[in-house]
Amino acid sequence: MKGMTPIVKVVARIVGGFIFIYGCYIVLYGHLSPGGGFAGGAIIAACFILSRLAFGTTASQEKSASISSSIFESTGGLLFLLIALLGLFVGGYFFINLFPSFGTPGRLVSAGSIPFSNIAIGIKVAAAILSIFVVLASTKYIFKE
Amino acid sequence: MLELIVLLIFMIAAGIVAVEIRDLLASVIALGAVGFAVAIGFIMLAAPDLAIVQIVIEVLSVVFFVAVILKTTHVDSTLGRPYKGEDVFTFVVFGLFALAFVYFGVRLLINLAPMSRELGQVASHYLTQGLTETGAVNRVTSVVLDYRALDTLGEATVLFTAVIGVLAVLRLEGRKK
Numbered sequence: 001m002k003g004m005t006p007i008v009k010v011v012a013r014i015v016g017g018f019i020f021i022y023g024c025y026i027v028l029y030g031h032l033s034p035g036g037g038f039a040g041g042a043i044i045a046a047c048f049i050l051s052r053l054a055f056g057t058t059a060s061q062e063k064s065a066s067i068s069s070s071i072f073e074s075t076g077g078l079l080f081l082l083i084a085l086l087g088l089f090v091g092g093y094f095f096i097n098l099f100p101s102f103g104t105p106g107r108l109v110s111a112g113s114i115p116f117s118n119i120a121i122g123i124k125v126a127a128a129i130l131s132i133f134v135v136l137a138s139t140k141y142i143f144k145e
Numbered sequence: 146m147l148e149l150i151v152l153l154i155f156m157i158a159a160g161i162v163a164v165e166i167r168d169l170l171a172s173v174i175a176l177g178a179v180g181f182a183v184a185i186g187f188i189m190l191a192a193p194d195l196a197i198v199q200i201v202i203e204v205l206s207v208v209f210f211v212a213v214i215l216k217t218t219h220v221d222s223t224l225g226r227p228y229k230g231e232d233v234f235t236f237v238v239f240g241l242f243a244l245a246f247v248y249f250g251v252r253l254l255i256n257l258a259p260m261s262r263e264l265g266q267v268a269s270h271y272l273t274q275g276l277t278e279t280g281a282v283n284r285v286t287s288v289v290l291d292y293r294a295l296d297t298l299g300e301a302t303v304l305f306t307a308v309i310g311v312l313a314v315l316r317l318e319g320r321k322k
Contacts, residue, residue, distance in 0.1 A: 031283055032281075032282050032283055034196075039194065039197040042198060042201040043197075045205070046205055049205065053208070053212070066312075073305070080298065081298070084294070094295065095291075095295060095298070097280075102280070105280050110282075111279060111282075111287075112280055114286060117294065121301060124301060128304050128307075128308045129205065131308055135311055136209070136311070139315055
C-alpha cells in the first residue's frame with residue numbers, strides 16, 4: 001500500500017503523537033476520571049491504525065506487526081491474570097484489591113491495584129484491536145499472490 | 146427526556162436507511178450515524194465512560210467498513226430481488242420473536258423500578274462505601290475493576306477469543322497447503 005495524499009500524511013504526523021498521549025492519559029487516570037483500560041486502549045490502537053492507514057505498509061511490515069501485536073496482547077492478558085492471582089495468593093481472594101488505602105484518594109497514586117489492572121487491560125485492548133486490523137489489512141497480500 | 150425520544154426516533158430512521166439504501170457507502174454512513182447517536186444518548190444518561198468507548202469503536206468500525214467498500218464495490222446487488230419460499234419462514238419467525246420481545250419488554254417496564262430514581266441495596270453500598278473500600282474516585286472503575294473484576298476478566302477473554310478467531314480464519318501461513 002502506497003499510503004494516502006500528502007495532506008493526510010502531514011496531518012497524521014502532527015496529530016498521531018497527541019492521540020497516543022491522550023490514550024495513555026485515559027488509561028493512567030482511569031481510577032480518577034471517566035475512561036479506563038478499554039477506552040484508552042482503543043484510543044491507542046486508533047493512533048497506530050491512523051499512522052498505518054496514512055503512510056501505508058509493506059508485506060514484511062504487516063507480518064512483523066502481526067507478530068508483535070500478538071505478543072503484546074498475550075502479555076496484557078497474562079498481566080491482568082497475574083494481578084488476579086497475586087490477590088489470590090497474597091490477600092486470600094481472587095482479584096482482591098491488595099492495598100486500597102495506599103495514597104490519598106483523588107491523587108494519581110491511589111486505589112491499590114486498580115491502576116495496574118487498567119494498564120494491563122489497556123495494553124491488551126490496544127494490541128487486540130491493532131492485531132485484528134493488521135490481519136484484515138494483510139489479506140490483500142494473500143489475494144495478490 | 147424529550148431529546149432522548151427524538152434521538153431514539155432518529156436512530157430507528159437511520160437504521161432503516163442503512164438496511165434499505167442501495168449504495169453501500171451511504172449505508173455505512175447511516176450505520177455510523179446510529180453509533181454516534183448511541184454515544185450522544187450515553188452522554189445524556191450521564192455515562193461518559195461508555196460514551197468514550199462508543200465513539201472510538203464507532204470511528205474504527207466506520208473506517209474499517211469504508212476501507213473495505215473502497216476496495217470492493219459500492220452497489221448492494223441483493224436488494225430488490227423477488228421473495229421466495231424460505232423468506233416467508235424468516236418473516237414468520239421474526240414476527241413471532243418481535244411479538245414476544247415487545248410483550249416481555251412491556252411487562253419488564255411495568256414491574257421494574259423506574260431508572261435512576263431509587264437505588265437498590267447493592268448500588269447504594271457501591272456509592273457510599275466505594276471510596277473507602279477501593280480508594281478509586283471514579284465509582285465506575287471501582288465497580289469494574291474491584292467489585293466485579295471477574296466480569297472484566299471474562300470480557301477480556303471474549304476479546305482474546307475474538308482475536309484468536311480472526312487470526313485463525315485469516316492467517317497468512319497454512320493457506321497454500
